[in-house]
Amino acid sequence: MILVTGGLGYIGSHMAAILLANGHDVILVDNLCNSKMEVLERLEYMAGRYVTFIRLDVRNTPALQRTIEQYAVTAVVHCAGTKSIPDSVNQPLDFYNNNVTCTTSILRAMQRTSVKTLIYCSSLAVYGADQAEPVDENTIFSAASPYAKSLQMSEQIVKDIAQADTHWRIAIMRYGNVGGAYPTGVLGEWPGSLPSNIMPYLVQLARHERETLEIYGDQYPTPDGTGVRDYIHVMDVVEANMHALGWLFNQAQALEAFNISSGKGTSVREVAKTFAEVTQQPMPEQVVEARTGDVGSLIGNPEKAQKILSWQAKRSVEDMAGDLWRFYQFIRPLN
Numbered sequence: 431m432i433l434v435t436g437g438l439g440y441i442g443s444h445m446a447a448i449l450l451a452n453g454h455d456v457i458l459v460d461n462l463c464n465s466k467m468e469v470l471e472r473l474e475y476m477a478g479r480y481v482t483f484i485r486l487d488v489r490n491t492p493a494l495q496r497t498i499e500q501y502a503v504t505a506v507v508h509c510a511g512t513k514s515i516p517d518s519v520n521q522p523l524d525f526y527n528n529n530v531t532c533t534t535s536i537l538r539a540m541q542r543t544s545v546k547t548l549i550y551c552s553s554l555a556v557y558g559a560d561q562a563e564p565v566d567e568n569t570i571f572s573a574a575s576p577y578a579k580s581l582q583m584s585e586q587i588v589k590d591i592a593q594a595d596t597h598w599r600i601a602i603m604r605y606g607n608v609g610g611a612y613p614t615g616v617l618g619e620w621p622g623s624l625p626s627n628i629m630p631y632l633v634q635l636a637r638h639e640r641e642t643l644e645i646y647g648d649q650y651p652t653p654d655g656t657g658v659r660d661y662i663h664v665m666d667v668v669e670a671n672m673h674a675l676g677w678l679f680n681q682a683q684a685l686e687a688f689n690i691s692s693g694k695g696t697s698v699r700e701v702a703k704t705f706a707e708v709t710q711q712p713m714p715e716q717v718v719e720a721r722t723g724d725v726g727s728l729i730g731n732p733e734k735a736q737k738i739l740s741w742q743a744k745r746s747v748e749d750m751a752g753d754l755w756r757f758y759q760f761i762r763p764l765n
Contacts, residue, residue: 431455432675433503435488435536436510438465440619441551441608441667443473445507447617448668450477457501459494461487464512465620472616488532494539505547505678507671508536511580513553516721518577529580530587537591546598547678548588549671554604554660554691554730556582563695564660564731567604567687574725585687592685599684601674606660606691606730608667610750611757618757619664628701629750633758636711643713645698647720650727656698658727660691663745663753673739691730692743701747708751 432449436442437458443465449456450473458470462485474481482501488494488510497503511529512518518525533550540546557565558572573579585602592598609629611618619630634640648655670690678684696704699715706713736742 431457431501431503432505432507433457433459433498433501434507434509435459435532436465436508437483438462438467438469439509441664442507442509443469443617444612444664444668445509445671446473446481447476447612448665448672450481452672457482457484457497457503459484459486459488459497460510461485469617469620476616489535491535491538494535495542498539498543498545503543503545505549505675506536506540506545507549507551507675508533509551511551513577515555515575515577515724518575518580519721522576525576525580526583529577530583533584533587537587541591541595546595547675548598548600549674549678550585550588550600550602552581552585552602552604552687553578554606554689554728556585556604557728558725563727564691564693564729565689566731567689567734589685596683599678599681600686601678601684602687603667603671603674603690604687604730605667606662606689608664609661609747609754610663610665610745611753612665613753613756615753615756615760618754618761628698629705629754632702632705632713632751633709633754635713636705636709636755637758641714642716643702645715645717646724648717649720652697652727654697654699657724658695658697658729660694660729661696661701661747661750662691662743663750666690666743666745670735670739670741673735673741677739686738688735688739689730689732690735690741691732693730693732695727695729696747704747705751705755708748709755
């Protein structure tokens with residue numbers, strides 16, 4: 431039984447879908463602070479069977495421990511957490527509470543139940559600003575926001591516990607900017623009123639729910655002045671997780687970090703142009719003041735994941751745009 435925290439969230443739900451498609455039994459836990467019960471219905475529709483779900487805040491260590499024991503969990507994929515950089519700048523305590531406390535609670539519950547196989551979902555954001563590119567797993571951290579610092583802290587806690595007890599098998603997965611949706615359109619990044627990621631924002635723009643794309647600064651030392659990121663399809667992300675799980679189950683002990691990225695940089699303007707082409711809708715833009723915590727460019731080197739996990743990204747930004755557009759059409763058709 432594989433436990434997925436944040437199991438009805440964006441990455442967590444896609445992780446659940448691929449686990450179910452590969453015949454694994456899963457149990458999903460989520461406190462629904464940033465997800466919807468409708469996602470569970472969609473997962474059950476896709477799987478053609480009942481999916482175990484428990485509404486639970488993973489910071490409730492005793493409840494999480496009971497769940498692990500009751501369902502004979504063998505591994506945990508930790509996807510729960512909050513990820514908005516500007517929100518973390520304005521509400522740092524909330525991010526440290528959500529991300530760091532969640533991680534320590536999960537590790538405590540796993541330790542008490544002797545379940546010591548973990549996929550920890552992190553981000554390239556831990557590398558921060560002013561890095562030689564592309565960054566590899568040995569690059570020194572220079573976290574630029576409370577969000578990134580909360581992940582850096584969580585990673586350190588994970589490393590400390592693994593070094594203190596050699597029975598742990600842990601893969602730290604540092605994702606690029608995750609986008610896209612399940613190719614059938616059944617699952618995706620559920621639309622919020624103000625998305626923190628650019629891709630849902632662009633879809634809302636294409637649907638005429640917003641008037642302009644706000645570009646946060648065009649003064650960066652990049653080809654067109656706008657921020658450059660390493661975009662990775664959510665299906666590539668969960669396939670990487672599957673490769674990591676298989677690899678961990680064959681290890682006696684493991685503690686490794688992997689960049690789960692394309693190794694290619696795409697600017698904000700380039701992403702907007704791609705969405706305009708895919709959706710056949712204009713993408714008017716407006717340059718506004720840069721946000722605190724943002725970095726000009728961040729690209730990951732995925733060679734370690736390619737070598738050890740036999741994984742590499744297969745999907746393009748065009749694929750992300752098309753799949754996410756299909757998802758939005760599925761859940762809320764245009765008139």
